[in-house]
Amino acid sequence: MSADLSELYQQVILDHNKRPRNRGKLPTANRVAHGDNPTCGDQCNVYLRLEGDRIAEISFDGSGCAISQASASLMTTQVKGRTAAEVEALYQQFHHIVTTGETPDEISDLAAFAGVHTFPARIKCATLGWHAARNALIGDADPATTEKHTD
Amino acid sequence: MNPALHAAIAAGSASRWENVRADFPILHQQVHDKPLVYLDNAATAQKPRAVIDALVRFYERDNSNVHRGLHALSMRATDAYEGARARVAQFINAADPAEIIFTRGTTESVNLVARSLAAGLKPGDVILCTEMEHHSNLVPWQQAARLSGAELKFVPVLGADAEGGLDLAALDSLLTPQVKVFAFTHISNTLGCINPVAELCRRARAVGALSVVDAAQSIGHGPFDVRALGADYVAFSGHKMCGPTAIGALIARPGLLDAMPPFLGGGEMIESVSFLQSSWREAPWRFEAGTPPIAQAIGLAAACRYLDSIGLDHIAARDAALTAALKSSLASIPGLRIVGPPHERGSLVSFVMDQAHPHDLVTFAGEKGLCLRGGHHCTQPLMRKLGLPGTVRASLYFYNSFDEIDAATRILADAGRYFA
Incomplete structure (x- = not known):
């Protein structure tokens, strides 16, 4: 191999892909x-039940x-119970990991996505679920899209 | 071509095809420490030494701007550029080189004809396309429809996996006298199905519609006779037939270009310019504004010579033999399902696998040195209709080998196990 x-295809990713968490x-x-x-x-699609500012x-x-x-599945396990601000901080951390390959000092399942940075075309794949979750948090009715220009 | 000749060419001349393969410097390399297996020929074909040498020779000896030049280099460059036009005309059996407009490729060719024809369309007119068109033969017609008020309609594809190809029966009701343009692909870049071009052109003409054929996937894969097909316009790209990128052509039936307004304005395309108005040169130069792709046209002529030296009928037979082997080999992989027509097809196979998404399969294959393409193949509406997130496409050309098909099959079977 x-x-x-x-x-790229860490065991954590293959596992979340085959056995997605919080799916449905x-x-x-x-x-x-x-x-x-x-x-x-x-x-x-990301579905949230917010209690106040926290994802219940x-x-x-x-x-x-x-x-x-896999990224969407892992994301759901990471953000449950968090506030919007905490989710945003996690997203920034995740974005740094997938774009640079640098992993944080503390142990995090998000580090499994570090290999994505050597496949630039796949970064959008990794961040899709996160974008949807962030949009759900701010209550944005417009679909999250990885492309800005539509005609 | 008859099956016996197919078999003879495919099996009886292995050494000949090994020699042909040696003409392509790029094929002999390792990628990720594995032998390169290039099965992305429908996206772009590789270049033989003869084409690379033609480009180098031009830049080393003759490089100059064309037309109106009064020095030796410019005259040489002009002769070579116009000679390339004549060579391309010969390659596709066009009656006159003046029917050939050099463009950047199929996309620009379709944009040129769509924008020019849009000026003569009006509300009530219909532009007919098919559901299997590449975006390059769809989006320009959407723009032409928007500009002119004409309506865009589509010939459907048949079957859950498009196995029925184009719904020719639907043409009876779709090809009405309101249809002014019928634009369709010769060979689908996604499905591989071969459309009956001559019949479609004939039926278009019967209702007074102009036919526009996207030949991007067929040119260079077999004999191509623009007069026998009876098309009004044919668009193709040079880079898919062993030529350089950024060169292609729009070929028009004699007489059509004279009536068409220019597409781009600028140098080279004018006869006389004053501050407020200009007059145009005759076709095809009226459609070639600015410095044209000179070296690329010369490279394309070299590609024509190269392919003719092998023989287009031999190339077609080789393609067909390789494609048949690829298709039956892929079909043996558990969980793999081939999309598109079961029999007659161009030299590509599109498929999906239960175990993994096309992009995961293509990434996996790429790391093993196998170049495939995955996704919607610039046919998003078709993918949506078929309910597919995309497909994986393996596409062949005559320089591929049966060993490469075996290697590709092994790698994809491994991918199936990896993602299972």
């Missing part, structure tokens, strides 16, 4: 956001590559 490949609609959700990566065709429950569904689906 080539080093880059096993770096959330009947009690009071926030929903849709994420879309038109260049890949990846889709991701979260789920996701959608379709796409292993990176996008």
